[in-house]
Amino acid sequence: MKKLIGLVIALGLFAPMAMADNGGAACGIGATLLRGKSGVGPHLSATFTDSFVEYGNLLSLTTGNFKPGFLGCDPKNSVIQRDMERRDFAKANQENLSRDMAAGQGEYLSTFSGMMGCSPEAQAQFARVMQAKYSKISANADMVEAVKLEMAADPRLASACSLS
Amino acid sequence: MRKIYLLPLFLMAWGLAALPALAQQSEEPKPIIATYVPRNPQEGLTPIQLERLAQLMKKAEEKDLWNNSYWHTLLRYQKGWFGGVKSQADSPVFFFSPQGKTNPKAELEANVAAFFMDKPGWNRMAVTPQCAFPARYRWLKEQLEFNPIWIPEQTCPEFEYWRKQIDIQSVTFIYSSFYINSPVSAFGHTFVRLDNKKHTDDQRLMDRAINFAAAIPEEDTHGVMWVFYGLFGGYPGVFSQSPYYMKVLEYSDSEKRDLWEYRLNFTQEENDRVVAHLWEMQWVYFDYYFFDENCSYHMLPVLEAARPGLNMRDHYLLFTLPTDTVRDVATEPGLVSKVTYRPSRLSQMKKRVDMVPPALRSLADDLAENPALYETPEVKGLDDPSRIAMLDAAVERIRIHLDVGEQTPNTEQTALRQKLSQLLLFRSQIPVASPPMDFTPWPPKVEEGHKPSRLALSGGGWEVPGVPGIPTRFTRVSLMPVFQEMLSDDRGYAENSQVIMFHLQGRYDEETKQGYFEKFDVLDVISLVPLSSVQKTMSWQFSGGWHDYVETPCPNCLQAYLKAGFGYALQSHAWERETFALMGGATLNAGPMFDQGRRADAWVEGSFYLNLAPWWRMGFVGSRIARGNNTPDPMVNEGSFRQRLTLSQNWELRTDVTLRTGRQEASAGLGWWF
Numbered sequence: 001m002k003k004l005i006g007l008v009i010a011l012g013l014f015a016p017m018a019m020a021d022n023g024g025a026a027c028g029i030g031a032t033l034l035r036g037k038s039g040v041g042p043h044l045s046a047t048f049t050d051s052f053v054e055y056g057n058l059l060s061l062t063t064g065n066f067k068p069g070f071l072g073c074d075p076k077n078s079v080i081q082r083d084m085e086r087r088d089f090a091k092a093n094q095e096n097l098s099r100d101m102a103a104g105q106g107e108y109l110s111t112f113s114g115m116m117g118c119s120p121e122a123q124a125q126f127a128r129v130m131q132a133k134y135s136k137i138s139a140n141a142d143m144v145e146a147v148k149l150e151m152a153a154d155p156r157l158a159s160a161c162s163l164s
Numbered sequence: 165m166r167k168i169y170l171l172p173l174f175l176m177a178w179g180l181a182a183l184p185a186l187a188q189q190s191e192e193p194k195p196i197i198a199t200y201v202p203r204n205p206q207e208g209l210t211p212i213q214l215e216r217l218a219q220l221m222k223k224a225e226e227k228d229l230w231n232n233s234y235w236h237t238l239l240r241y242q243k244g245w246f247g248g249v250k251s252q253a254d255s256p257v258f259f260f261s262p263q264g265k266t267n268p269k270a271e272l273e274a275n276v277a278a279f280f281m282d283k284p285g286w287n288r289m290a291v292t293p294q295c296a297f298p299a300r301y302r303w304l305k306e307q308l309e310f311n312p313i314w315i316p317e318q319t320c321p322e323f324e325y326w327r328k329q330i331d332i333q334s335v336t337f338i339y340s341s342f343y344i345n346s347p348v349s350a351f352g353h354t355f356v357r358l359d360n361k362k363h364t365d366d367q368r369l370m371d372r373a374i375n376f377a378a379a380i381p382e383e384d385t386h387g388v389m390w391v392f393y394g395l396f397g398g399y400p401g402v403f404s405q406s407p408y409y410m411k412v413l414e415y416s417d418s419e420k421r422d423l424w425e426y427r428l429n430f431t432q433e434e435n436d437r438v439v440a441h442l443w444e445m446q447w448v449y450f451d452y453y454f455f456d457e458n459c460s461y462h463m464l465p466v467l468e469a470a471r472p473g474l475n476m477r478d479h480y481l482l483f484t485l486p487t488d489t490v491r492d493v494a495t496e497p498g499l500v501s502k503v504t505y506r507p508s509r510l511s512q513m514k515k516r517v518d519m520v521p522p523a524l525r526s527l528a529d530d531l532a533e534n535p536a537l538y539e540t541p542e543v544k545g546l547d548d549p550s551r552i553a554m555l556d557a558a559v560e561r562i563r564i565h566l567d568v569g570e571q572t573p574n575t576e577q578t579a580l581r582q583k584l585s586q587l588l589l590f591r592s593q594i595p596v597a598s599p600p601m602d603f604t605p606w607p608p609k610v611e612e613g614h615k616p617s618r619l620a621l622s623g624g625g626w627e628v629p630g631v632p633g634i635p636t637r638f639t640r641v642s643l644m645p646v647f648q649e650m651l652s653d654d655r656g657y658a659e660n661s662q663v664i665m666f667h668l669q670g671r672y673d674e675e676t677k678q679g680y681f682e683k684f685d686v687l688d689v690i691s692l693v694p695l696s697s698v699q700k701t702m703s704w705q706f707s708g709g710w711h712d713y714v715e716t717p718c719p720n721c722l723q724a725y726l727k728a729g730f731g732y733a734l735q736s737h738a739w740e741r742e743t744f745a746l747m748g749g750a751t752l753n754a755g756p757m758f759d760q761g762r763r764a765d766a767w768v769e770g771s772f773y774l775n776l777a778p779w780w781r782m783g784f785v786g787s788r789i790a791r792g793n794n795t796p797d798p799m800v801n802e803g804s805f806r807q808r809l810t811l812s813q814n815w816e817l818r819t820d821v822t823l824r825t826g827r828q829e830a831s832a833g834l835g836w837w838f
Binding site: 085088089092093095096098099101102103104105106107108110111114115120127128131132134135138 | 409
């Protein structure tokens with residue numbers, strides 16, 4: 001209960017967030033997602049919110065220039081960025097995504113198939129493979145990697161989806 | 165001694181008590197944003213540029229451009245109570261003119277001047293003025309027909325990159341319904357989603373959500389300061405962005421609130437204006453006020469920025485309730501193109517349970533407790549659709565109890581997760597996709613419910629029990645600005661709940677030909693959560709204010725009270741809906757009629773609410789009260805019987821019979837929601 005209250009209260013938390021330097025690893029939407037944030041605990045908003053106003057710049061800056069608060073990203077690394085987005089998504093939605101995989105349908109699964117580079121036409125096949133290989137995928141600690149392996153092993157997905 | 169009558173203002177007292185902490189805070193070095201004074205950009209222009217600026221300003225004057233409502237939307241100017249305008253933005257770098265906060269003309273001139281600059285650094289900004297404020301730049305360029313030789317258009321790699329990421333196809337206004345167990349969110353919440361061209365409609369989770377909320381220092385999140393600052397504007401409110409799936413996790417999964425998505429009927433040009441305007445929002449913060457300048461309020465100018473001439477903000481005077489803003493968005497002609505309902509985790513669970521054949525429901529419940537039952541012949545022998553329905557329901561029954569986002573589960577959570585994995589493994593072994601959940605008809609949308617404020621007029625008679633004579637006839641007026649009463653039609657509102665604030669009531673007695681102030685409830689909240697196999701939440705009530713229902717004769721006396729209680733509720737659906745609740749609690753009373761000015765009571769209360777039809781609801785409440793202060797004959801019974809008949813969306817008919825110690829009365833009247 002206490003945690004829930006904290007969550008509600010943590011609407012748009014000040015918390016140590018979105019402080020990552022521009023470029024490099026912190027990249028793209030949800031860049032700060034679950035990635036080595038310390039001391040914030042499980043409060044969703046605190047952990048995940050990628051703030052417009054980088055508080056370090058606008059609200060607590062004592063020297064230097066005001067920078068655009070968003071844009072923790074180097075546009076050149078788009079392949080890396082896409083993979084990070086997949087991992088962020090899979091990690092944040094692990095529970096919803098697992099349910100959809102086992103059920104062979106659902107919004108999390110169709111979103112994920114899009115992120116894995118599958119065309120809308122390949123969605124049904126993606127769902128079938130995820131359901132059929134669910135026991136293997138769920139046993140792997142790295143879900144995204146496990147999904148990639150199954151996609152490569154399925155000839156139709158291998159040709160219909162593009163991971164780059 | 166009299167101070168005790170101020171009991172219900174305890175919130176403020178708390179806040180004041182916390183002031184020393186505030187003083188302590190201010191000793192820390194101040195961020196420059198708080199003290200920064202913008203420099204007038206004219207200082208940075210050459211004589212030729214100043215000459216050109218003067219020419220452009222002449223054109224602006226001809227068009228009366230600084231009084232244009234779109235300029236006022238972009239800069240967040242609002243008419244003041246005593247004339248003039250003032251911007252709600254509180255960040256100095258949001259303005260180019262030192263007088264920008266109150267002077268739209270000076271600000272417009274300073275903006276045009278700033279757009280001459282081709283280097284970053286003005287106002288300590290890391291990008292040029294054109295790139296920091298693309299919406300203003302585009303609008304002024306169009307209105308004043310900037311000569312590209314005078315003001316060359318700059319490329320803005322940061323903004324362009326962000327814009328390309330967003331790749332906007334449409335804007336969706338999102339409403340998250342109530343979360344009654346948290347008073348702060350009992351009014352719902354609104355934010356917007358920027359729909360990406362690259363995502364199909366079943367991939368909206370990856371779209372970007374833009375939210376406005378108070379930035380609360382972490383150490384304050386559980387404290388008294390939070391209540392105080394939140395109400396009176398002590399925290400900076402900022403815009404933030406996150407993937408939409410994070411918002412869904414927060415509202416739908418964790419807090420179990422239904423979401424309503426209103427896709428707006430914007431053209432590509434209008435969508436682009438929203439994106440450009442939101443980019444400008446990163447330079448700004450607003451003092452956050454819980455009641456008016458809140459999350460919902462600040463979403464409205466974002467919509468206004470899309471469509472010049474759209475006016476969403478003007479009719480909010482004292483309160484901006486999220487439900488109101490949704491109603492306005494939904495009913496504004498030509499604004500909404502499509503509405504989507506996104507069931508909360510709780511609503512999904514209820515639907516999956518409904519989809520199980522009735523004869524198998526208890527077996528599905530058992531399956532959630534003990535997944536191993538799946539391997540028994542009793543379940544194995546069932547056909548695929550039955551087993552799928554049972555497994556899907558059992559999975560949802562477990563999910564409802566999971567701590568969303570918890571990284572370090574306790575033993576109970578770990579056990580739940582193990583059961584869940586087991587069920588999911590079983591489920592994946594039936595190679596058939598689950599049937600999608602069909603939510604037709606949807607639960608009623610906010611705009612289908614009544615409006616949030618009620619004015620009621622009623623007439624009746626009252627008498628003092630045991631005193632002979634005819635009852636005194638009276639006429640009663642009541643004004644309830646916020647927001648839902650237990651008996652009122654709850655379409656579009658939370659079921660079995662009451663959130664009343666600042667309820668004012670007066671009475672005119674025929675006998676004495678006098679008007680009386682009858683009551684003022686600062687807060688009167690009831691939350692009944694019926695027990696079920698999936699929800700074991702306690703019901704509760706809390707209220708405080710002043711009233712004149714005194715037990716002993718005491719003309720023009722007011723009694724202050726603070727009442728709180730807890731209990732449990734049950735619900736059945738034999739007719740339409742029947743809710744029973746039993747609660748116990750205490751009331752603190754204060755007033756001159758009491759010995760030493762105060763009295764504490766303990767009580768138990770049973771209530772029964774009955775919907776005979778959607779338009780007809782009855783409520784019976786009975787309580788037994790043990791009065792403190794060595795009151796002679798301490799135990800008393802009180803009760804009421806009330807009815808509501810809905811006449812139309814915003815009109816209702818009420819009857820009320822109330823038996824109190826010291827007064828009993830009967831009345832009937834009309835209520836109008838506005």
